[in-house]
Amino acid sequence: MNEKGSKDSAKQSKTKSPTDKKEKGVESSPSPEPKKTASGEDKNQELKKLTAEIANLENEKLLLAAELKNERQSWQRQMEQIYKYSNKKLLSWVLNFLVDLEEKALSAMRADPQGPVKNHLLGIEMLRNILWRNLENEGITEIKIAVGQDKWSSRLYELVEEVENDNLPAGTVVKVAAKGYLLADQVLRPARVIISKKSDHNKDSDRTLKTKKEK
CATH class of the missing domain: 2.30.22.10 (Head domain of nucleotide exchange factor GrpE)
Known part of the structure; x- marks a missing residue:
């Protein structure tokens, strides 16, 4: 009887109750650490970083806008130059023709404007005036010179x-x-x-x- 009782006691000591197992499991598993929240200093640093990035983007935007504006203005100037001087050769030819007409033919006809020459002179002068007006409309102007004042200019x-x-x-x-x-x-x-x-x-x-x- 005593031997049987001792065996039952040993068996009971080896067998653990579900409650004991549960308690042991709770004790053995580590408890989760609480999540760390960003401190005020970290938030300020992040805000400064974002502000600096925004400022850099704004500067890049302004620089790009300035470059585009300069490119557009340069292109417009080039187109204006092309348009302004595209017919330079033709205008130069017409100008030289009119100057020669003035210096040679018209001056000779004005020296003796009699008979048929007078009628031809009037017609040629009318044509000359029309051509001069068209040249002026194209931007041709006379070089203004103040005699006795202006100095020599190799360009003009x-x-x-x-x-x-x-x-x-x-x-x-x-x-x-x-x-x-x-x-x-x-x-x-x-x-x-x-x-x-x-x-x-x-x-x-x-x-x-x-x-x-x-x-």
């Missing part, structure tokens, strides 16, 4: 002669031999001019005065 003038004139600075335009013309800002036909230069006597005087000053 063609030199015909130099004459001695001590009353004017050297290189001053003293006479216009032939008119010049522009197409917008480009020279179609340079003006032919006569300019002043110092006389040999005046040059010697200037040289002597300069030598004295250096001494």
